[in-house]
Every structure is written in structure tokens, then in C-alpha cells.
Amino acid sequence: MARKKIALIGAGHIGGTLAHLIGLKELGDVVLFDIASGVPQGKALDLSQSSPIEGFDARIEGASDYSAIAGADVVIVTAGVPRQPGMSRDDLLTINLGVVSKVGAGIKAYAPDAFVICITNPLDVMVWALQKASGMPTNKVVGMAGVLDSARFRFFLAEELNVSVEDVSAFVLGGHGDDMVPSVRYSTVAGIPLPDLVAMGWTTQAKIDAIVDRTRKGGGEIVGLLKTGSAYYAPASAAIAMAESYLKDKRRVLPCAAYLDGQYGVSDLYVGVPVVIGANGVERVVEISLDAAERQMFDKSVASVKTLIGASKALDPAFA
Numbered sequence: 001m002a003r004k005k006i007a008l009i010g011a012g013h014i015g016g017t018l019a020h021l022i023g024l025k026e027l028g029d030v031v032l033f034d035i036a037s038g039v040p041q042g043k044a045l046d047l048s049q050s051s052p053i054e055g056f057d058a059r060i061e062g063a064s065d066y067s068a069i070a071g072a073d074v075v076i077v078t079a080g081v082p083r084q085p086g087m088s089r090d091d092l093l094t095i096n097l098g099v100v101s102k103v104g105a106g107i108k109a110y111a112p113d114a115f116v117i118c119i120t121n122p123l124d125v126m127v128w129a130l131q132k133a134s135g136m137p138t139n140k141v142v143g144m145a146g147v148l149d150s151a152r153f154r155f156f157l158a159e160e161l162n163v164s165v166e167d168v169s170a171f172v173l174g175g176h177g178d179d180m181v182p183s184v185r186y187s188t189v190a191g192i193p194l195p196d197l198v199a200m201g202w203t204t205q206a207k208i209d210a211i212v213d214r215t216r217k218g219g220g221e222i223v224g225l226l227k228t229g230s231a232y233y234a235p236a237s238a239a240i241a242m243a244e245s246y247l248k249d250k251r252r253v254l255p256c257a258a259y260l261d262g263q264y265g266v267s268d269l270y271v272g273v274p275v276v277i278g279a280n281g282v283e284r285v286v287e288i289s290l291d292a293a294e295r296q297m298f299d300k301s302v303a304s305v306k307t308l309i310g311a312s313k314a315l316d317p318a319f320a
């Protein structure tokens with residue numbers, strides 16, 4: 001059986017880490033694409049030279065032309081610029097909308113059958129724009145946010161409860177970061193809901209509240225420490241979990257920014273919800289009933305995604 005092909009659009013911090021993980025896990029061959037001259041080629045060569053030591057077989061190549069992604073099974077998009085000092089939200093939106101438009105056209109031309117995972121921020125808007133620009137089916141274009149947010153939540157809970165991260169399962173909905181809607185009642189340790197663990201005296205509600213707050217601000221905490229750049233190890237791992245579920249038809253239930261067409265009362269928007277990812281992409285949106293507090297947070301999150309999409313339409317008539 002031929003190896004799968006995974007195209008990485010953007011060979012920066014996350015792109016390079018994605019390529020490394022794909023090699024280590026032998027998920028397939030990799031094409032690293034970037035507009036920065038020499039960067040994807042240099043990273044591809046460096047990663048390839050790690051393969052004899054690590055013992056993986058994968059062809060990793062750098063590219064500066066979209067034709068190199070032809071026939072990719074999965075495309076993961078990190079291309080874009082981060083917000084710089086002095087740059088307004090609209091400036092960032094304008095630049096990254098332009099990037100995502102070009103990327104969407106490239107994928108449409110060379111890899112129209114791929115499963116596409118968007119990581120570029122502001123995520124919920126960029127994945128929406130990428131789907132529009134590529135014209136691909138909505139079940140084949142998703143955004144990575146919830147797997148990362150829930151991993152942060154799981155890690156903090158495991159630390160607090162002094163149990164393995166593997167046994168902590170966390171449930172999140174809504175947009176990325178500050179807009180995330182954690183569902184404490186659906187988060188568990190080995191099937192035991194968090195409220196029960198509070199009642200059992202394993203932790204306190206105040207500590208859970210502090211963990212929820214820290215999780216929401218998880219990206220900012222890392223930016224504050226790094227000072228130049230944002231998180232990349234965990235974001236890359238999160239996208240790989242999504243890609244792996246698609247490539248191996250695992251049908252994992254993962255929180256992703258998925259296209260909603262009436263679910264949760266939302267239409268023509270990408271919002272973070274749990275979905276089943278299998279060989280057909282997003283195979284099912286898991287629609288739970290929200291309690292009043294969750295609904296309020298979810299609605300707020302949807303409203304902020306709508307505001308950014310309105311701004312995007314105003315900035316670029318191609319999206320109107």
C-alpha cells in the first residue's frame with residue numbers, strides 16, 4: 001500500500017513540529033510548503049536526517065510551489081502571521097484572510113480530495129474563510145482548537161488530582177481560548193464526573209474554577225513566557241490526533257471547529273463542537289443539550305465568531 005501524503009502549508013514552528021510528529025509516527029510522506037525562501041527545504045532536510053536515528057521511513061520534502069501538494073490525503077494549514085505590536089485586529093484579519101485565500105485556491109487546484117485542518121488564527125474565522133476559498137465540502141474542512149483546549153484542561157486537572165493524564169477526559173465547546181465553553185459536568189476522571197470528585201473531597205469547586213480560567217487563558221500564558229511566538233508542541237499534537245483519526249478511520253470523538261448547519265441553532269458558521277472524525281471527514285456532529293450557563297457561554301462565543309466574520313466580509317468582498 002502506498003504511503004499517505006500529508007501536506008503542511010506553513011513551515012514555521014507548528015509546521016516543523018507537525019512534520020517531526022508525522023515522521024516519528026510514520027503517518028505518511030510529508031510536503032512542507034512555505035513562502036519563506038529555503039525554510040521548508042532546510043527543515044525538510046534536517047528532519048529527513050533525523051530519520052535514520054529515529055528509525056522512521058518517510059519522504060519529507062520542502063516546497064515553494066503548490067504543485068508539490070498534488071494528491072495530498074491531508075492538508076494542515078498554519079500559514080499566516082501572528083499579531084505584532086501595533087497591529088490592529090482588522091490588520092491581522094486582512095493579512096491572514098489574504099493568506100487563507102491563496103492557500104484555499106492552492107488546495108482547490110491540487111488537493112481537492114484532501115481532509116483539511118486549519119490552525120491559523122483567529123481560528124474560527126480562518127477555517128470558515130478557508131472552506132469558502134477552497135470551495136471544498138464542509139465535512140472535509142475543520143479547525144483545530146478544542147483538542148488543544150481540552151488537552152490543557154486535562155493536563156491541569158491531572159496535576160490537581162494527581163492522576164494520569166490518560167484517565168482525564170475533558171469536554172469543551174465554543175470558540176478558541178477566552179471564548180471556550182468548558183463543560184465541567186461532562187469532564188471526567190475514569191468516567192467519574194468532576195462534580196462527583198468535588199463531592200468526594202478530591203478537590204474543591206474553587207480549584208476547578210481556577211483551572212477553567214487558566215485553561216481559557218492557556219495560549220496567552222505561553223505567549224507571555226515565550227515573549228516571541230506562541231505555543232507549538234501541543235497545537236501540533238492536537239492536529240495530528242485529528243489527522244490520524246481521519247487517515248486510520250478511527251472515528252474518534254474530538255472537539256473541533258466544525259461547520260454547523262442548524263446544529264446548536266447555528267447555521268453557516270464554524271464553531272467548536274464535538275465531532276466524529278473518520279474516513280469521510282466530519283461524519284457526525286455530537287449535539288448535547290446545554291444547561292443555562294453553558295448555553296449563555298456558547299451563545300457569547302457564537303456572537304464573537306459572527307462579529308469577526310462580519311468584519312471579514314467588510315474587509316474582503318470575496319467573502320461577502
Ligand code: APR
Nearest residue numbers: 010011012013014015034035036078079080099119120121
Ligand atoms: N503561504 C504559505 N506560508 C505562509 C504564508 C503564505 N501565504 N504567509 C506566511 N506563511 C508562513 C510563514 O513564512 C511562517 O513560516 O507561515 C509560517 C507561520 O509560522 P510561525 O510564524 O512560526 O507560526 P506558528 O507558531 O507555526 O503558528 C502558525 O497557528 O496557532 C496559530 O496563531 C498561530 O496563526 C498562527 C499559526
